Amino acid sequence: LPFEVKILGSSSATPTTERNQSSQLLNIHEQFYLLDCGEGTQLQLLKAKAKINKIRHIYISHLHGDHYLGLFGLISSMHLGGRNAPLTIFGPRGLAEIITLQLRYSETILTYPVNFYELDETPSVIFEDDKITVTVIAMNHRIKCYGFIFKEKEKKRKLIKEKIPAEMRLQDIVKLKNGEDLYSDSGELVIKNAEVTYPPRHCRSYAYCADTLYDERILQFISDVDLLYHESTFSSELQDRAIKTHHSTAREAGIIARKANAGMLIIGHFSTRYRDLRPLLAEARNEFPNTMLAFEGELFSIEEKFLTNVPSGGN
């Protein structure tokens, strides 16, 4: 089952002819989630051959235009495409007001329901189903800004079929999948879990850290994340400007990834002043070697994997 991030835009405040404004499309188990929606995102989705009406949720980090100006156009195109399925939009206070006003003046009655979820308390779990949880955290920007962490739910251990007696009771199977050993009524160990089950698959996770000053307070929430996106508007040469505008440098993104023990780092939200991004990449890699540049159309996929050498038992 896929767990992947497609980059739709990697530019910051203004677009360039090569880079679009912030947006990413997540595919988790064939459910689609859009992260930010800068101007032109619907065109990027078209180029990526994504089916816009399969998008289930849209998460908007903050109300600077480069992160949400494509939203109304996308909503309109979903409408023109005859969407029926509800759309949930998670965003800061004010987003619902803006979109509602735009709908009112265009006199549009959408073909589908839109549910607005106003972000407020952090950290908090803002969505969960049987597959994933989504947690919102606070970024440190000039205006209220949020980050989002997507994580697969804890999975069951996998039975080694040839080692499971045919007549096993359903409740015992559940116990084994939950990692428990099986005991007889008299309390003797009958089946040791580790001998008849494989460890559960790893719960994959992705953290999207939008516009922010370098702030270690996020580390506690993103530690051990498989894939980390962290904004990287400037190179260290413009450290002062990063501080002044509440943005991060590539080096700082690398430090965050290292301290969070992330599996991989994606840097993005590049200032338009950088035509050549290799210096930013080098700077981040100096702190955290497994760093990649966000660029339009790139797909980052986290493979499913079984954890190795995980002790059996316990919950």
Added chain:
Amino acid sequence: LPFEVKILGSSSATPTTERNQSSQLLNIHEQFYLLDCGEGTQLQLLKAKAKINKIRHIYISHLHGDHYLGLFGLISSMHLGGRNAPLTIFGPRGLAEIITLQLRYSETILTYPVNFYELDETPSVIFEDDKITVTVIAMNHRIKCYGFIFKEKEKKRKLIKEKIPAEMRLQDIVKLKNGEDLYSDSGELVIKNAEVTYPPRHCRSYAYCADTLYDERILQFISDVDLLYHESTFSSELQDRAIKTHHSTAREAGIIARKANAGMLIIGHFSTRYRDLRPLLAEARNEFPNTMLAFEGELFSIEEKFLTNVPSGGN
């Protein structure tokens, strides 16, 4: 002095990979005016190497997203570009409210003043300076929609220098430029205007007729226009759909151009269903041969020309 229209977007409700949403850049005497501003317009301006901070006015025809969603991004980029010069935005009721709300939530204090001019009465002259007048007219669409007519102001006749006596008084020169003959104090004809002046240059004009049902009521305002843009969302095969959605067919655009005695017709605002636009062009040309397709990057220029055989005298 230029009088030209650059097409930035020719698509209707949704963009395609080849066509952007409605926007045109007018250059009249090196003053720049933007007509509509669909999503992605700032990128189109960038591709056209236009200097966004030279744009003096923006005219928004109506509040369907494909005509104004690029506006806030453009305003923001002008801000980031350090604009100082005031920007005037002409648009329907509601536009100022939307933009003001977006500015409020992004906590942006623009580096330049924005003046909103709310369109209301039609027809009316909404702008004039010493070079041009801009008149707003009513389109016939599902929501309030406006068209705009740009016209050079009446010009003076041009003196034929070698025929003008060296000692002529300033007030007589003014009279000649205004087309008057000169008389002596005793009332005798001294100089016949037509013999010492060339006719004035033609006053060039452009009419931008945005989303509309076929409606002959616009003819009185656009008659004899040099260059006419008329929306042409559908071909005649979809006449019913055109009526239902309050749009026009290419054939209808051609009829309007013919009845208005326009110099040239540009058709645009094409439905995304048309990959090949030649049938629409053929249909319009069948009614009005001098028709051209709007496409991204195309420049339509109205040459300066002296009117020929214009009788002298009169004002």
